[in-house]
Amino acid sequence: xxxxxxxxxxxxxxxxxxxxxxxxxxxxxxxxxxxxxxxxxxxxxxxxxxxxxxxxxxxxxxxxxxxxxxxxxxxxxxxxxxxxxxxxxxxxxxxxxxxxxxxxxxxxxxxxxxxxxxxxxxxxxxxxxxxxxxxxxxxxxxxxxxxxxxxxxxxxxxxxxxxxxxxxxxxxxxxxxxxxxxxxxxxxxxxxxxxxxxxxxxxxxxxxxxxxxxxxxxxxxxxxxxxxxxxxxxxxxxxxxxxxxxxxxxxxxxxxxxxxxxxxxxxxxxxxxxxxxxxxxxxxxxxxxxxxxxxxxxxxxxxxxxxxxxxxxxxxxxxxxxxxxxxxxxxxxxxxxxxxxxxxxxxxxxxxxxxxxxxxxxxxxxxxxxxxxxxxxxxxxxxxxxxxxxxxxxxxxxxxxxxxxxxxxxxxxxxxxxxx
Numbered sequence: 001x002x003x004x005x006x007x008x009x010x011x012x013x014x015x016x017x018x019x020x021x022x023x024x025x026x027x028x029x030x031x032x033x034x035x036x037x038x039x040x041x042x043x044x045x046x047x048x049x050x051x052x053x054x055x056x057x058x059x060x061x062x063x064x065x066x067x068x069x070x071x072x073x074x075x076x077x078x079x080x081x082x083x084x085x086x087x088x089x090x091x092x093x094x095x096x097x098x099x100x101x102x103x104x105x106x107x108x109x110x111x112x113x114x115x116x117x118x119x120x121x122x123x124x125x126x127x128x129x130x131x132x133x134x135x136x137x138x139x140x141x142x143x144x145x146x147x148x149x150x151x152x153x154x155x156x157x158x159x160x161x162x163x164x165x166x167x168x169x170x171x172x173x174x175x176x177x178x179x180x181x182x183x184x185x186x187x188x189x190x191x192x193x194x195x196x197x198x199x200x201x202x203x204x205x206x207x208x209x210x211x212x213x214x215x216x217x218x219x220x221x222x223x224x225x226x227x228x229x230x231x232x233x234x235x236x237x238x239x240x241x242x243x244x245x246x247x248x249x250x251x252x253x254x255x256x257x258x259x260x261x262x263x264x265x266x267x268x269x270x271x272x273x274x275x276x277x278x279x280x281x282x283x284x285x286x287x288x289x290x291x292x293x294x295x296x297x298x299x300x301x302x303x304x305x306x307x308x309x310x311x312x313x314x315x316x317x318x319x320x321x322x323x324x325x326x327x328x329x330x331x332x333x334x335x336x337x338x339x340x341x342x343x344x345x346x347x348x349x350x351x352x353x354x355x356x357x358x359x360x361x362x363x364x365x366x367x368x369x370x371x372x373x374x375x376x377x378x379x380x381x382x383x384x385x386x387x388x389x390x391x392x393x394x395x396x397x398x399x400x401x402x403x404x405x406x407x408x409x410x411x412x413x414x415x416x417x418x419x420x
Contacts, residue, residue, distance in 0.1 A: 024130070024165035027205045027347035031215055032138075032157040035182070035341045036196040042187035042337075043150045046113040046141070049181040049340070051094050051106055052124040054133035054160075058172040059357055059387065059400070064126040071107040086220045086233075086340060094179055094344070113182065117143040123160070124178075129390065130165040135178035135346075156180040162347040172351050179216075179344030190337040191223055191327040197237060198320045199343070204248040205260075215241040215345040221273075223327055226334040234327050236274060239267035247311075254319050259312035261289040269299070275324040286311060356409035357387065358401060366405055374401050 050068075057063040087093035087105065094106035121138035141154035162174035184190065203213055221234040243249065247260030263286040271279035280298025284291065291309040296302065305313055329335050358366055360373040378385040378393060385393055387400035 023351045024163065025205070025349035025351045026161065026163040026165075027203070027213055027349050028159075028161040029176075029213060029215070029345045029347050030157070030159040030200075030202040031217070031343045031345040032155055032159075032200045033217065033341065033343040034155045034196075034198040034200075035153065037152040037184060037193070037339070037341065038195070039150055039184065039186065039190045039193035039339070041148045041150060041189035043144075043146075043152070043184055043190065044187070045183075045185040046144070046152060047110055047183050047185075048113050048118065048139050048141075048156075049108045049110050049183060049342075050122070050137040050139075050179065051108050051344075052122075052135040052137060052160075052178045053106075054124050054126045054135050054162075054174075054176045056126050056128045056131045056133050056164075056172070056174045058128050058131055058166070059404070064128050066124045066126045068122075068124055069107045069109045072104075086218065086222065086342075094177075108179075113139070113141050115144055115146050117141045117154070121157075131163055131172045131174050133160070133162040133174045133176040135160040135176040137178050137180040139180060139182070141182065152182070152184055154182065156182055156341065156343055158344050160345075160347070162349050164349040164351045166351055171357070173348070174350075175346070175348045177344070177346030179342065181340050181342035183338060183340040185336070185338045187337065188329060188331060188333075188335045190339065191221070191329045191335065193325060195219060195236065195323045195325060195341075196320065197323065197341070199239075199251065200319070201241070201249065201251040201345075203241075203243065203250075203345075203347075205243070205246050205347075205349070212348045213241075213243045213346065215239075215343075217343045219323075219339070219341055221325075221327055221337065221339050223329055223335050223337045225330075226336055228333065232327060232329065234273045234325075235268075235270060236323055236325055237267075237269050237321060239265070241265050251317065251319055254316055255314060256317040257312070257314040258286070260286065261311060262287060267300070269321065269323070271298075273325050273327055278321075278323055282317075286313075356404075358404035358407075359409055360384070364409060366408060370405065 053067045055063060055065045096104050096106060118139050118141050121136060123134055123136040125134045136159050138157035144152050158178040158180050160176040160178055162176040164172040164174040166172050197219060199217060201215060205213065218238045219236040223232040242264045243260045244262040249258035249260055265284040267282040269279045278299060280300040282300050282304060283293055283295040284304055285293035289311045291305055291307055294304045294307050296304045303315065303317055305315055358370055360370040374385060381393060385397055387397040
């Protein structure tokens with residue numbers, strides 16, 4: 001298809017064609033947690049909580065956003081969610097940098113889980129071809145009784161993927177994050193009992209760009225003394241995994257595997273609220289493909305590979321935890337106790353051919369020679385002239401080039417991206 005465009009008195013005859021190659025980075029993630037919660041009694045409320053956030057930003061396009069719960073503004077968090085944990089009321093909570101780096105507490109969708117149980121899932125998607133992001137949550141809870149003995153069984157899952165891709169010059173960033181939790185609320189007797197926790201994790205990053213990934217997974221209790229207002233918080237299990245760059249990790253069926261060159265893993269079961277022998281701690285760090293921190297204690301003693309071990313790693317690591325817990329509350333007072341069983345993960349890939357797309361000559365200076373080279377590439381149907389990354393060359397690419405040219409190049413050391 002031939003098209004004729006008139007620009008600044010110059011007549012260009014071009015052939016618009018789909019680009020034959022792409023730069024891309026893609027990360028799928030999956031976090032599933034099976035649980036069996038058997039408190040001593042006093043279960044009065046079982047609820048599900050979920051949060052999903054996705055966005056895609058590409059040179060030459062307006063960014064695409066999606067966030068649920070929708071109480072947040074569409075651009076409340078342009079840099080991605082940074083941490084995930086529990087709010088003051090004991091409800092699972094996500095925290096993000098927010099606009100201009102100010103901490104913002106995310107809102108959650110919250111819904112009752114009836115005694116008949118639940119089996120549901122929902123996704124959130126955005127798409128600016130060829131980039132896309134999707135974030136999903138899943139809930140499965142077996143039917144449970146409303147009289148003792150209480151037993152809440154099921155699974156929560158967070159999964160999705162983010163793909164940053166380019167058909168031409170410029171940059172692309174994609175982001176996906178989701179978190180799911182089941183909370184159980186009751187009285188004093190909820191402060192002791194038994195929990196079995198079984199996580200299954202899967203992460204894979206491939207492509208030619210850069211990426212970051214995070215998983216957070218706590219079991220958390222908050223107890224409030226209804227007479228005095230005293231608040232007791234207890235973490236039974238907490239782990240945090242972060243990775244950058246290409247690679248994968250998998251924790252399933254008692255085996256932990258990874259070939260990620262930049263990797264951090266911390267898992268802790270504190271001794272304060274569980275039976276002796278059930279506590280332990282792991283700290284594993286990989287830099288430049290080599291284990292440089294390896295600490296294990298308690299129930300995990302002797303399980304980690306030693307410092308100096310190169311990737312890939314594969315070693316036995318239990319993925320089912322039986323915890324007998326007791327918050328040691330004063331039984332002479334009435335208490336309101338909330339337990340949450342949570343899991344969340346996210347991915348943030350990015351790709352870009354240059355931090356200054358209009359610098360066609362690559363000399364770090366924008367001048368008339370960049371304009372001449374762009375017109376030459378455009379007239380030849382070159383993919384570097386596709387400034388809106390739609391796989392075609394047309395007048396909109398010229399407009400986007402002129403806009404990028406007028407914005408100039410970022411100072412040295414600035415990649416042109418948002419400041420966290």
